[in-house]
Amino acid sequence: MKNLLAWLLWFVISAVIVGAFWYAPLAQGFLGESSRILFFHVPMAWVSFVAFIAAGVWSLLFLFRGRRPKDDRAAAAAVELGLLFGVLATITGALWARIMWGAYWNWDPRQTSIIICLLFYAAYLALRSAVEDGDARARLSASYAVLGLAVAPFLFFIMPRIMFSLHPQSVINAQGKIEVESRMVQVLLVGSAGFTALFFWIHNLRCRLQALSDRKSAL
Amino acid sequence: MRNASTWAAEATSVFVKEWRCEFRTRYALNTLALFAFTTLVVVSVSLGPLGVSRAHGTAVLPVLLWVILLFSVAAGLPRSFVQEEETGTAMALRLAATPSALFCGKLAYGLTLVLALEAMLTPVYVAMTNLKVVSPGLLAGVLAAGGYGLAAGSTLVAAIIAQARSKGTLFSVLAFPVLLPLLLLSVELTRLAVAGSPPGVALPQLLLYDASVTVAGLMLFPAVWNP
Numbered sequence A: 001m002k003n004l005l006a007w008l009l010w011f012v013i014s015a016v017i018v019g020a021f022w023y024a025p026l027a028q029g030f031l032g033e034s035s036r037i038l039f040f041h042v043p044m045a046w047v048s049f050v051a052f053i054a055a056g057v058w059s060l061l062f063l064f065r066g067r068r069p070k071d072d073r074a075a076a077a078a079v080e081l082g083l084l085f086g087v088l089a090t091i092t093g094a095l096w097a098r099i100m101w102g103a104y105w106n107w108d109p110r111q112t113s114i115i116i117c118l119l120f121y122a123a124y125l126a127l128r129s130a131v132e133d134g135d136a137r138a139r140l141s142a143s144y145a146v147l148g149l150a151v152a153p154f155l156f157f158i159m160p161r162i163m164f165s166l167h168p169q170s171v172i173n174a175q176g177k178i179e180v181e182s183r184m185v186q187v188l189l190v191g192s193a194g195f196t197a198l199f200f201w202i203h204n205l206r207c208r209l210q211a212l213s214d215r216k217s218a219l
Numbered sequence B: 001m002r003n004a005s006t007w008a009a010e011a012t013s014v015f016v017k018e019w020r021c022e023f024r025t026r027y028a029l030n031t032l033a034l035f036a037f038t039t040l041v042v043v044s045v046s047l048g049p050l051g052v053s054r055a056h057g058t059a060v061l062p063v064l065l066w067v068i069l070l071f072s073v074a075a076g077l078p079r080s081f082v083q084e085e086e087t088g089t090a091m092a093l094r095l096a097a098t099p100s101a102l103f104c105g106k107l108a109y110g111l112t113l114v115l116a117l118e119a120m121l122t123p124v125y126v127a128m129t130n131l132k133v134v135s136p137g138l139l140a141g142v143l144a145a146g147g148y149g150l151a152a153g154s155t156l157v158a159a160i161i162a163q164a165r166s167k168g169t170l171f172s173v174l175a176f177p178v179l180l181p182l183l184l185l186s187v188e189l190t191r192l193a194v195a196g197s198p199p200g201v202a203l204p205q206l207l208l209y210d211a212s213v214t215v216a217g218l219m220l221f222p223a224v225w226n227p
Helices: A002-023 A034-064 A069-100 A109-130 A134-162 A182-218 B004-025 B027-047 B054-076 B079-087 B090-096 B099-129 B136-161 B167-195 B202-225
Strands: none
Touching: A002 A034, A002 A182, A034 A069, A034 A109, A034 A134, A034 A182, A069 A109, A069 A134, A069 A182, A109 A134, A109 B136, A109 B167, A134 B136, A134 B167, A134 B202, B004 B027, B004 B099, B027 B054, B027 B079, B027 B099, B054 B099, B054 B136, B054 B167, B079 B090, B079 B099, B079 B136, B099 B136, B099 B202, B136 B167, B136 B202, B167 B202
């Protein structure tokens, strides 16, 4: 059964790659073929967002529901993967910005918030490596991750509003209208779902690996 | 169950204790003030004898003011928790006060320290860089609200890093991403105060940031503090 799910995931991700280059049309107002990178950039940004929210929720569960090591491992693995997808989203976004805006980096509000977010979660990992005792590490890093949840709304919802942005409107915008061609929406949605599934699959592997490693070091 | 008056008494005694310890050595005050003034001199000298033009000043000088404040706070504030762990007084403090009272006492100490620093630094900064502030009232409000946010965020992060290794560098690494939204809002508001424009939505947002960091601090501090 698990094997079947992995194959299904492989099929969906392959379909997204094929769809991004051959099925979806080019977006209007974008230079050349530059809009195709969005089929990877948007799902990656989405997954890093999901990962950070998930890390915050697992940290909350750890702190306020019995301090189980399982929740701590899940939060740490989610941060690691969120950081990976976040870096990939930043790189793909920078490549796209070079083509469309003429520079890799120009402190657009989205770029500002993603970089602060990445700094935050890199700091989370730095904190984990700076505490030797396992219980204290879990407790302190979970508290820090929840503090991140309290600050995150300012990065994602408020800053993009007070600063001028060139970033294209999100697929689902304030007016509730979808302004992207329907075949593009299909690829974006399947891509986001596929990447989310990919995240949870790797996350599961990472948690199991860490659980085994913890058990080994406890022996 | 402790009642409100014991809680207030505990918070006040923590606050009084902090300042009494501070006046014994004047470590934090001296570090903060010296650090701030050294940086101020560096900034002022680097800008040159003529300073920056009015147009550039509105854009640049508020940023430099908040950068000086941020780094001064990072140099002095973590001390209040690091010292408890280093001298071994943390355990006694855990027995003597409830976590929320302790957090509020420490926060009040941090806040008074930051406000004292701002009161000393800002007039000198304004004079040395020849910055003309059109709405001084708004500037004072921003300094108070921004200073509170700096103190609240730093107090919780200081409690976290006090229990880790490599405390000094770790504080900057952990605190800056948390404080950056506050810094961006404060810089924006300081620019508006210098230009004399109305504060707009940034002021409620700054107050909202202060409120959410305070709530998060009160909620998380017991978990951070009690092993």
